[in-house]
Amino acid sequence: MNNSLYFNLNSGVSGDMLIGSLIDLGADIEILKKTLNKIDKGLSIKTNNVLRGLNHCKLVEPIIPKKLDKSFNWDELKRFAEYLKDEVFVYENLIQTIDLIKKCESDVHGSDETKPHELGNFDTVFDIVCFYKCIEILNIKNLYHSGVPFSQGEIKISHGIVTSLAPVSLNIIKKLGIPIYTTMKNPNFEMCTPTGLSLLKNFNHNESISGAIQDIGYGAGNKDFDSSSNSISVSWITSNDIDNLKIIETNIDDMSAEYVPYVFEKILDSGANDVWSQNILMKKGRPAFKISILCHENLVRDIINILKKETSTFGVRIYDTDREAFERKIESISTKYGNINVKLKLDSNEIIGVFPEYEDCKNLAKVHNIPLKVIFDEALKQFNNLPR
Numbered sequence: 001m002n003n004s005l006y007f008n009l010n011s012g013v014s015g016d017m018l019i020g021s022l023i024d025l026g027a028d029i030e031i032l033k034k035t036l037n038k039i040d041k042g043l044s045i046k047t048n049n050v051l052r053g054l055n056h057c058k059l060v061e062p063i064i065p066k067k068l069d070k071s072f073n074w075d076e077l078k079r080f081a082e083y084l085k086d087e088v089f090v091y092e093n094l095i096q097t098i099d100l101i102k103k104c105e106s107d108v109h110g111s112d113e114t115k116p117h118e119l120g121n122f123d124t125v126f127d128i129v130c131f132y133k134c135i136e137i138l139n140i141k142n143l144y145h146s147g148v149p150f151s152q153g154e155i156k157i158s159h160g161i162v163t164s165l166a167p168v169s170l171n172i173i174k175k176l177g178i179p180i181y182t183t184m185k186n187p188n189f190e191m192c193t194p195t196g197l198s199l200l201k202n203f204n205h206n207e208s209i210s211g212a213i214q215d216i217g218y219g220a221g222n223k224d225f226d227s228s229s230n231s232i233s234v235s236w237i238t239s240n241d242i243d244n245l246k247i248i249e250t251n252i253d254d255m256s257a258e259y260v261p262y263v264f265e266k267i268l269d270s271g272a273n274d275v276w277s278q279n280i281l282m283k284k285g286r287p288a289f290k291i292s293i294l295c296h297e298n299l300v301r302d303i304i305n306i307l308k309k310e311t312s313t314f315g316v317r318i319y320d321t322d323r324e325a326f327e328r329k330i331e332s333i334s335t336k337y338g339n340i341n342v343k344l345k346l347d348s349n350e351i352i353g354v355f356p357e358y359e360d361c362k363n364l365a366k367v368h369n370i371p372l373k374v375i376f377d378e379a380l381k382q383f384n385n386l387p388r
Contacts (some may be wrong), residue, residue, distance in 0.1 A: 002325055004142035004242065006209055008233045010147055011221065012191025015127025018199055020058040020219030021234040022134035023047055035090065035133045036126075039083045040065055045130060050220050053229025057220035062126045067079070071120040074102045080125045093132045097198050104171040104194070113168030121170075127195050139330045140236075143203040147179040153188035157186050164190055172197040177205050185228055202271065206258060206298055242322045245273065246300050248307070251280065253288030255312040260289070263310045267293055273323075294321070330357075333382050337364045340379040354383055 007013075007021070023029055029045060036043040042065030050059045078098050083287040084091045101124075106114050135143070153164040165173075169192050173180060178200055185191075214236045221230035260277060267275045272295040281287045291301055291311070300318060307313055327346040332339050333356075342361045345353030356379035 002142065002211065002239045004144060004209055004211065004237045004239070005138070005140050006235045006237055007143075007145040007203075008235070009146050009148050009192075010110070011185075011228065011230050011232055012151075012193075013145075013200070013232065014193040014221060015123070015131060015195045015198035015199060015219050016060040016062075017043075017131045017232045018196060018217040018234075019127065019134060020047065020060045021136065021217040021232055022131070022183075022219070023060070023217070024058040024219060025217030025234055025236060027134035027137045031137055033128065033134055034132055035084070035087060038087070039080055039125075039129070040068060043068065043126075047124075050224075052218070052220045052224060052231035055218045055220075055229050055231045055233070057218040057219040057231045059222070060130075062123060064122055064126065068122045070122075072122065073115060073120065074098065077120065077125055080129075084129070087133070087136075089136050090129055090132045093202075094128050097128045097201065098124070098200060100172070100175070101168070101194055101198050104175055104198075105168045107171055108167045112223060124195050128199065131199050136195065142209075144202050144207065144209045145200060145205070147181045148173070148192050148197070149183040149185065150180040151183055151185065151189070151191050164188060165192055166190065166194065168194045169197055176201055179205060180284055189223065199226055204296060204298060207296060209239075211237040214238050242324045243325050245321055246295055246297055247291040247319055247321050248295065248300065248303055249290060249317045250307055250311070250313040250315065251282060251288055251290050252311055252313055253282050253286045257289065259311070260291070263291070263306065266306050266310060267303055270306065271295070271299050272303060277357045294323070331383070333379055333386075335375075335378045337368055337370075337375055337378060340364065342383050343377055351388075354380060356380065 011017075023032075029047065033044050034374070037047060042063075044063040046061050046063060047058045048061060050057055064110075064320070078095055081091050081094045084094065101119060105119070108114075151164045163170075167334075169190075172178075172194060173192075176197070180196065183191075201326040216236070217234045219232050219234070223230055264275050264277075272293050274294040277290055278290045280288050280290050289305070295303055304316055307316055327349075329344050329346065331342050331344060333342050342353050343355045343357060345355070356376050361372055361375040361379065365375050368375075
């Protein structure tokens with residue numbers, strides 16, 4: 001069964017609205033607090049139940065200690081990631097998101113020396129950390145969204161008067177390929193913030209989604225308008241439909257195999273579902289290897305560019321394939337060596353397979369300097385001891 005999230009961004013997008021909707025959907029706020037405490041013990045989050053129009057929403061309120069309530073430069077913002085190195089998913093996305101915003105801001109000003117200005121507040125780090133931790137808690141890989149509103153008014157920022165879809169926001173929309181639509185709603189209000197838009201970087205921007213809605217969450221914006229509901233919704237969608245994906249292939253006989261792991265890493269970082277290699281014989285009996293990539297259609301061009309630049313290939317083959325992914329979920333198991341994520345294979349909610357996550361076990365084996373099998377066995381032992 002495929003699980004996806006679909007965000008309706010009818011009223012725009014901001015970090016707090018995204019986080020509020022995910023908490024309303026079921027992301028555990030206590031887990032969020034523990035992650036924030038790694039940065040600073042005084043850092044926390046609370047939510048309020050509010051109405052936006054007829055929608056019952058979660059309104060997020062950051063609790064930021066005084067020493068963090070100031071402006072930071074780009075390097076200082078990224079430095080907060082050092083507190084979250086054990087939270088690999090959040091750590092990597094915090095750095096990538098700040099780099100994305102910085103690049104788009106620099107492009108607007110034509111200089112790499114530009115300052116974050118409003119984006120330098122700790123709120124930026126808070127929004128990025130909480131959003132990606134919520135996604136990790138819910139364990140949803142497929143993210144979709146509606147188009148974002150292209151509002152027509154003006155707002156005042158540190159640079160002066162700009163369009164309500166600020167230049168850096170426009171640049172993020174352009175860079176990520178986010179679809180837009182025109183609206184006159186709340187014309188002199190920033191409906192789409194740069195941080196909110198940057199959090200869409202891992203979404204499927206132009207693919208359709210089908211399935212059944214299992215649950216809905218609502219996130220509120222800070223402002224409350226009489227004329228509209230300043231909120232967004234997120235729907236948890238499940239589908240047994242078979243995915244239509246792309247396979248990209250290329251044969252290589254004139255490149256050192258030492259480069260292959262690096263190419264694989266770049267391809268997986270781009271968002272591909274899978275990548276693998278096979279030994280083959282090419283014409284004239286030359287030994288070679290075939291690289292194959294499974295991905296969604298929107299990633300095809302990015303992956304082709306990686307193969308073009310990072311390998312010696314002169315071309316690729318692309319064809320359609322259907323995939324049915326079996327039902328799964330992740331549970332975190334506490335062991336004497338540390339926490340280990342365990343992947344569960346399900347059939348109608350019945351567990352039919354248990355597989356400790358390799359990377360978690362490998363890291364703990366290195367930390368404790370003990371055999372990898374010991375970690376795997378301990379994870380399975382502790383899982384089997386849990387009440388079911």
